[in-house]
Amino acid sequence: MNSSHFDAEHEDPWGANTWASSSILGESAPTISPKYPEADSVKKTLLPSLSNEHDPLSDPQSLSPLLGSPQPVGNIWGEDNNPTALTGTAAPGFASPLDGASLIQPLNHPTGTVAPDGHENKMSEKEVAQYKSSLRNQFHPLTSDQISIKEIPEKEGLLFKHINYLLTHHIIIDGDASVKKITRRYSDFVWLLEILVKKYPFRAIPDLPPKKFSGSPQDTQFLQRRRRGLSRFINQLIKHPVLSKEPLVVVFLTVPTDLTSWRKQANVDLSIEFQGKKISKSFIVNWEKENITRWSQTEQSLRPLYEQWSKICILLDRYEKRRRLVAGDKTKFASLLQAFAATNISLYDSEAADTDIGVINANLEHISKTFTKEADVLTKEADNISLTHLEFFKTYQDYLASLIALFERYHTFGGNTIPQVSRHLEAAEQKLQSLNSKPDVKGSEVERVKSLILNDKQEIFSQVNRDWLIKQCLVHEYYTFQETQYIVTKAFQDWLADRLKYNDMHSEILTEVLKDIHNMPLYRSLG
Incomplete structure (x- = not known):
C-alpha cells in the first residue's frame, strides 16, 4: 500500500467490518426514522428477523453432532488457530483454500468460510501508526454528555410502584435536531444491556448500576445514585464508536411509546455483530505479535487499577461528605454565637450602647454571618463534587469495569474447538484413504465420509475466521480505550481548579x- 493513498479517517487498511453508515453522534442521519406511529411498522422495516442460525454465545463450545460431546475450547491467542489456513498456505492435514481441488466451498457460502484476498497488503510503520490513530480518533470520552435523565412521579403497578425516567436529548437522528423526550423504566435499560452483550460480546460495554443498593429501595440517596448510574451508562454508550450505531440503541432513544409494548411486538435480530462476515487478509498480514503481550499486560493490570481507582472514588466521596459535615458545624457555630450574644448581656454591664460588651456582641454578629457564608460555600462545593466531579471520577471507573467485563466474556465465549475438529478430520481422512484402498466398498459409504471431511473443513475455517474477527474486535477496543487516560487528567484538573476557587x-x-x-476591644479603655 502506498502511504500517500492512506486516509486515516475513512479507510481501514486492516479490514475492519463496515458498520452502519449512520451514527447517533454525528451529522449523518441514521437509517431509522425517529417517528414510530405503529410498532408493527418498526418490526417490519427496522430490524431483521430473529436469526435461526447458530448463535456462538448460546453454546460457544458446540460442534457438529459428529464430534460427540463438546471438548475444552482452545485459546484464540494460541497455536491451535492455524492462521496459515487463512493465508493461502495449507496447514498440515488441511486443503488450502486456494487449492482448486479443495472441498472447501466458495467464500460466498453461507457458512462463512475464509480465503485470502489474493494479495498481501503489508503496511509501513507510518501507516500502522495512522491506522491506530484513526481508531482512537473515533472515540471522544471527554465530550459533554448529550442525554440528561431525571425521575418522574412514580406510577402504580398492579402489585407495586415503579419509577420512570425521563430522558431528554437533542441528538440528530434522521435529520431531526429537535429536543426529544422519552420515558423509560429501569427494566428497559436492563433489556438494552442484555441485547448488546449478546450482539457485541467482544466490545467494552458499560454496565448498569445495581437495581438495589444497600438500604431502603425508596431511599432518596439510593434513587439518586441509580439515576446517575443510568445517566453514565447511556452517555458512555452513545460515545462508543460501534455501539452508538446499533439500531436498537437508536430505538431506545427514539421510540416514544412504552418500550415494553414495543419489545413484545418487535422481531429483534440477536446475531453476533460479525455474523456472516469474513476477516480481511490485510488484518492478518498486519497482525502484530506484540498485541498478545499488550493484551496480557492490560488484563493483569486492570483489577489492581480498578481497585485503586475505586478507593480514590471512595475517598472523594468521603471528602464531599466531610465538606457537608463541616458546613453543618459552621451553621451550628453561627447559631450558637447568636445565642451567646443574646445571653451575655445579663452578665456584663451593658446599659450604654457603646460598652465593650456591646461592641463585642456587634462583632460576634459579623462572625456569625461569616460562618453562615462559609457553610453556604462548603455546601456548594459538596454539591459540585457530588454532581460533577464524583460522577466524572466514576466514569473512569465504569470504563475500567467495562474492560474487565470484556475480558471475562472473552474467556467465556472466545475459545474454539479447532483441535477437536482437527482430530476428527484426520480420522475421517484416514478412513477415506482406507476405503479407497478397498475395491468392494460401497460408494455411499465413501460419499458419507467425504461429507464428514467437508463439514469438518468448513467448521475449521469458520472457527478460524471467527477467532480472527474476535482479535479484530479486541484490537479496536484496546486502541479506543487508550483515550480514557485523558479522563484522569480532566478529573483532577477540574476538581483541583474548583478546590482553588472555593478556597x-x-x-x-x-x-x-x-x-x-x-x-473588637482587647482591654478596657482607660480614657
Missing part, C-alpha cells in the same frame, strides 16, 4: 470579616 472564596470571606472585627 479563594473562603479566603475572601475571612479577609472581609477580619476587617470588620478589627475594632
Whole structure:
C-alpha cells in the first residue's frame, strides 16, 4: 500500500467490518426514522428477523453432532488457530483454500468460510501508526454528555410502584435536531444491556448500576445514585464508536411509546455483530505479535487499577461528605454565637450602647454571618463534587469495569474447538484413504465420509475466521480505550481548579470579616 493513498479517517487498511453508515453522534442521519406511529411498522422495516442460525454465545463450545460431546475450547491467542489456513498456505492435514481441488466451498457460502484476498497488503510503520490513530480518533470520552435523565412521579403497578425516567436529548437522528423526550423504566435499560452483550460480546460495554443498593429501595440517596448510574451508562454508550450505531440503541432513544409494548411486538435480530462476515487478509498480514503481550499486560493490570481507582472514588466521596459535615458545624457555630450574644448581656454591664460588651456582641454578629457564608460555600462545593466531579471520577471507573467485563466474556465465549475438529478430520481422512484402498466398498459409504471431511473443513475455517474477527474486535477496543487516560487528567484538573476557587472564596470571606472585627476591644479603655 502506498502511504500517500492512506486516509486515516475513512479507510481501514486492516479490514475492519463496515458498520452502519449512520451514527447517533454525528451529522449523518441514521437509517431509522425517529417517528414510530405503529410498532408493527418498526418490526417490519427496522430490524431483521430473529436469526435461526447458530448463535456462538448460546453454546460457544458446540460442534457438529459428529464430534460427540463438546471438548475444552482452545485459546484464540494460541497455536491451535492455524492462521496459515487463512493465508493461502495449507496447514498440515488441511486443503488450502486456494487449492482448486479443495472441498472447501466458495467464500460466498453461507457458512462463512475464509480465503485470502489474493494479495498481501503489508503496511509501513507510518501507516500502522495512522491506522491506530484513526481508531482512537473515533472515540471522544471527554465530550459533554448529550442525554440528561431525571425521575418522574412514580406510577402504580398492579402489585407495586415503579419509577420512570425521563430522558431528554437533542441528538440528530434522521435529520431531526429537535429536543426529544422519552420515558423509560429501569427494566428497559436492563433489556438494552442484555441485547448488546449478546450482539457485541467482544466490545467494552458499560454496565448498569445495581437495581438495589444497600438500604431502603425508596431511599432518596439510593434513587439518586441509580439515576446517575443510568445517566453514565447511556452517555458512555452513545460515545462508543460501534455501539452508538446499533439500531436498537437508536430505538431506545427514539421510540416514544412504552418500550415494553414495543419489545413484545418487535422481531429483534440477536446475531453476533460479525455474523456472516469474513476477516480481511490485510488484518492478518498486519497482525502484530506484540498485541498478545499488550493484551496480557492490560488484563493483569486492570483489577489492581480498578481497585485503586475505586478507593480514590471512595475517598472523594468521603471528602464531599466531610465538606457537608463541616458546613453543618459552621451553621451550628453561627447559631450558637447568636445565642451567646443574646445571653451575655445579663452578665456584663451593658446599659450604654457603646460598652465593650456591646461592641463585642456587634462583632460576634459579623462572625456569625461569616460562618453562615462559609457553610453556604462548603455546601456548594459538596454539591459540585457530588454532581460533577464524583460522577466524572466514576466514569473512569465504569470504563475500567467495562474492560474487565470484556475480558471475562472473552474467556467465556472466545475459545474454539479447532483441535477437536482437527482430530476428527484426520480420522475421517484416514478412513477415506482406507476405503479407497478397498475395491468392494460401497460408494455411499465413501460419499458419507467425504461429507464428514467437508463439514469438518468448513467448521475449521469458520472457527478460524471467527477467532480472527474476535482479535479484530479486541484490537479496536484496546486502541479506543487508550483515550480514557485523558479522563484522569480532566478529573483532577477540574476538581483541583474548583478546590482553588472555593478556597479563594473562603479566603475572601475571612479577609472581609477580619476587617470588620478589627475594632473588637482587647482591654478596657482607660480614657
